[in-house]
Amino acid sequence: MMIFDVLTLFPDMLVSPLQESILGRASKQQLLQVRLHNLRDWAEGKHQTTDDTPYGGGDGMVMKPEPVARALAQLKSKSPRAKVLLMTPQGTPFSHQHACELAKEEGLIFLCGRYEGFDERIRQTLIDAEYSIGDFVLTGGELPTLVMIDAISRFIPGVLGGSDSAEIDSFSDGLLEYPQYTRPAVFKGMAVPEILLSGDHGKIARWRREQQLVRTWQRRPDLLQTAPLSADDLKILEQLQRPVSGTEEID
Ligand code: 4GX
Numbered sequence: 001m002m003i004f005d006v007l008t009l010f011p012d013m014l015v016s017p018l019q020e021s022i023l024g025r026a027s028k029q030q031l032l033q034v035r036l037h038n039l040r041d042w043a044e045g046k047h048q049t050t051d052d053t054p055y056g057g058g059d060g061m062v063m064k065p066e067p068v069a070r071a072l073a074q075l076k077s078k079s080p081r082a083k084v085l086l087m088t089p090q091g092t093p094f095s096h097q098h099a100c101e102l103a104k105e106e107g108l109i110f111l112c113g114r115y116e117g118f119d120e121r122i123r124q125t126l127i128d129a130e131y132s133i134g135d136f137v138l139t140g141g142e143l144p145t146l147v148m149i150d151a152i153s154r155f156i157p158g159v160l161g162g163s164d165s166a167e168i169d170s171f172s173d174g175l176l177e178y179p180q181y182t183r184p185a186v187f188k189g190m191a192v193p194e195i196l197l198s199g200d201h202g203k204i205a206r207w208r209r210e211q212q213l214v215r216t217w218q219r220r221p222d223l224l225q226t227a228p229l230s231a232d233d234l235k236i237l238e239q240l241q242r243p244v245s246g247t248e249e250i251d
Contacts, residue, residue, distance in 0.1 A: 002032045002103070002156050004149050005075050005082065007068070008112035009050060011036035013142045023150060026159045034149065039063075042071040051115055065119040068111065072126050075109050082107030083128040087144035088117060089137060091130035094148060096171040098131065102148075103155035110148070112141030174227030176220060178211035210236050 006014060018024065018034050026032050040048045044066070051061040072084060083105055092098070102108060111118075111127070123130070133144045153159050170177040181192040195207045213236050216223050224237070 001030055002105070002153070003079060003082070003107040004032065004034045005037060005079065005107065005109045006034060006112065006145055006149075007037050007039055007071050007075065007109065008140075008142055008145070009039050009114055010112075010140065010142055011038050014146055017146050018149070022159065023153055026153060026156070029158065031156055031158050032153055037071065037075065039067055039071055042067040042074075054116065059116075061115040063113060063115060063118045063122075065122050068118060068122050069126065072109065072111070079107040079109065081105075082109045084109045084111060084126060085148070086111050086113070086118075086123065086127045086130045087133065087141035087148070088113065088130055089132050089135065091132040094131040094133050094144075094151075096151070099148070099151040100155050102152045108152070110141070110145040112145055114140045173212075174223060175212040176215045176223070178208040178215070209233070213237055214240060 008014070014034070014036055018027065023032075023034075027034065039050055043050045043064075050063055050067050052064050054060065054062050076082065076084070083102075085102075085108060087110070111122075131144070131148065133147050138144065181196060185192050185197065193207070195203055198204070209232075213233055216227070217237060217240055229237070
């Protein structure tokens with residue numbers, strides 16, 4: 001069973017998302033366990049202070065190193081092989097590939113920052129990897145932690161049932177997904193593509209692959225640099241790049 005430890009000042013932020021739907025089911029089935037820890041429990045003094053003003057001046061607050069160091073020492077003593085992860089806009093862009101690899105670990109410890117983040121000496125000595133979930137600034141590391149736990153859990157065997165298999169999902173083949181349709185056959189005057197009603201599974205598979213390539217080319221051309229493409233795929237992409245017949249220049 002995969003153990004996720006989360007160290008945060010706001011453990012309640014994570015409770016309901018982890019109880020619902022697929023993650024809730026996986027917890028009940030003991031495929032994973034998320035243990036939430038309040039950093040304040042390792043703070044000292046009457047006010048259990050976890051932050052302080054930055055040396056050198058400036059706006060905002062910085063999280064003090066001692067409570068984090070004490071908390072991580074205790075969590076690591078219980079999960080000695082667990083990797084400690086920090087979520088920050090300065091981290092490595094988190095991807096499908098990272099989710100897949102992290103799912104093979106036996107434990108992960110997520111350190112959630114608030115304010116301007118942690119004292120640099122925490123980052124230097126106690127963190128194994130830093131990830132960013134995108135180029136925007138959030139109010140803390142709690143939502144990135146939820147995003148990462150969700151994405152990682154999908155790769156834990158048994159978490160996705162038969163109807164929600166990870167293998168055939170977006171990104172496992174490096175391309176965007178093809179469009180999906182369900183009943184009714186006509187909705188607000190828009191018909192489902194005829195080929196999907198044909199029952200010809202070979203044709204349907206080729207149409208879906210073509211849709212994946214078209215969408216990826218239109219929306220995320222960067223992904224085509226790394227996606228594994230067949231000779232047939234390249235032929236389809238060549239046709240997309242060719243100008244519409246009748247508009248080509250004559251020389
Ligand atoms: N992808 N944030 C973390 C506080 C902080 C700052 C520095 C540690 C070091 C974010 C993101 C993100 C905002 C989470 C600042 N903690 N994290 N927080 N985008 O914006 O991961």
